Amino acid sequence: MYPRVVITGMGVVSALGVGVEANAYALKKGLSGIGTARFLPTDHLEFPIGEVPMGNDELCWMLGLPPGPTCSRTRLLGVVALREALTMANLQHHAGLALISGTTVGGMDVTERLYPNPLPEGVSDVHDCGASTNAIADDSGDFNYTATVSTACSSAMNALIAAKLMIESGERDIVVAGGAEAMSLFHLNGFKSLMILDRQRCRPFDKTRAGLNLGEGAAYLVLESETSALRRGVKIIGVLSGAGNACDAHHQTASSEDGEGAFRAMKMALDDAGLSTSDIGYVNAHGTGTPNNDASESAALRRVFGDQLPPVSSTKSLTGHTTSASGSLEAAFCLMAMQQGFLPAQSEFENNDDQCITPVTASNALDAELHHVMCNAFGFGGNDSSIILSRYE
């Protein structure tokens, strides 16, 4: 029997605000954080994005960190989320922690701000993804293990899955996991070149959907063996009861029509949790808003759940697609929904599409007592993941 993996802390920052309280409030009210770029120095103002509503200097001030040209926004967002998670789990001074963090952008925001001028000393040290994770970990000074997962948009969820396995295998009692990703010109232009950015607010699963809006944020969960959490006497806020990762093995970027990888990942998560489809009270979909993802994910959801589909929504309609951070950010949203008993509603949905599931919107969002929820995150490379979070009872 593997140890049960419980959650004892979470920290979040997104376009919905700073901290769990602000995010839960906006999520419950269905307030969108997507708008015109304010902090990213892009010419492409025609693409709405979900920016964290604070500039770098403001974030530095809030955190008591020195601002400067080599200060990466990914790091700042990560530190905001990490501090909140460690505080909630009562781990402010607890040596020997492990951090697994997902990112793809890393310190790119710093590098591109200075490029192509000669880079000042130290920039190359904060650029890469691993350095970005270490800079976040260094804020606490209590981490003696760090690793970075980079599997595109499923990175943060795969970090949670890796952390779960580390605890189950007995390697560690406590692992902090999640992801951090700041907006960068690099990936805004890249996604533009893929022609999957919507000029309007994104409308996941809507017949008129025309692509995604990018977003940014960070979220960390403190995962812990149940024994350790009980021994420390810390409040348990949920259980990471199941996880699955599968490869679509179809195309570098496109998802297969029948959502094979997504189907397998969801099935594996259910099996791992020992639950059946009827136990799931809500699914937080990957739901990016691209024609391809939403149709493929809907096909997979229908294959898994048949005609017993639980309420589904994509909170990317509120935050934008926070890419490598989305898996842990949305897992945190699932925990908030379970704790406070509500279904996160999508904004911007009007037209049903036969190819897609119909998501929860403000008009049909109800209070709900949730015991088990599923959260999906799929990445380019066909890297599809799904986890199940449960109430601790």
Added chain:
Amino acid sequence: MKKRITHSVKLTCQTLEVDGKRVAMAVEGESFLTSLYHAASIEYPKFFKMDLLSKVGFIASEYLLNAEGKERFQPADDRAILLFNRNSSWNADTTFQQTIDNPEEFYPSPAVFVYTLPNIVTGEIAIRNKYHGESDFILLPEMSEAAMDQAIDRAFLDPATTSVLAGWVEAISEDDFEAFLTITEGY
């Protein structure tokens, strides 16, 4: 759960070793990787569209799987792919940056951008071989056999996984790359 390494491949910009034996290779008028592609009689035009990291991982995996000697391209969901490096998609990142450096010649390349995700190499290997199992790309502060070995152990915690294709794949430039891949079977 016990495990053993059944096959290994070590590829650098000048040499290829399969199961510890050096593979002799005459390179004329084309890159080392392209020579290896032709020498193994691979017919997969998508190879030429890949970025350097994917090419290195792809070629190393081809020689590894040929050494394994099992029938190729049979759909499988019991083999995980776990790749590691330190510098992520460095080579593709710099190539993509060159397409957006000059405001007068600003044409971000979608085909290059895709490869600024390091895990596309795991996807390429999965697509080629029809592997639907777990896949992961992990960045480590430095090459660590111990860290990779622990990750392989964790992959075996999933009862669906019976073997793992794993290893280090780093691609900085045409004359600075390496791959060290293994197949580990659980028993």
Added chain:
Amino acid sequence: MELIDELKTKMIEALNLEEMTPADIDEQAPLFGEEGLGLDSIDVLELIVLLDRTYGIKIEDPKLGKEIFTSVRTMADYVAANRTK
């Protein structure tokens, strides 16, 4: 005719069709799917960049791209009618 050959050469370069020559590409054959060149969605995006960069043609809707890029012939017709450079 010249435009067709030019497009073939530029396509081979832009799409890394390493082992092909312009003579291997039938101007009427479908570019996508098993029967033709077997191009995919990312290749469409690269072709859109190619038309923008070389002929000053801007295509905003990738779905439109699929029609233009049915074959080298349809692509050449579109370029001839819409080029700004």
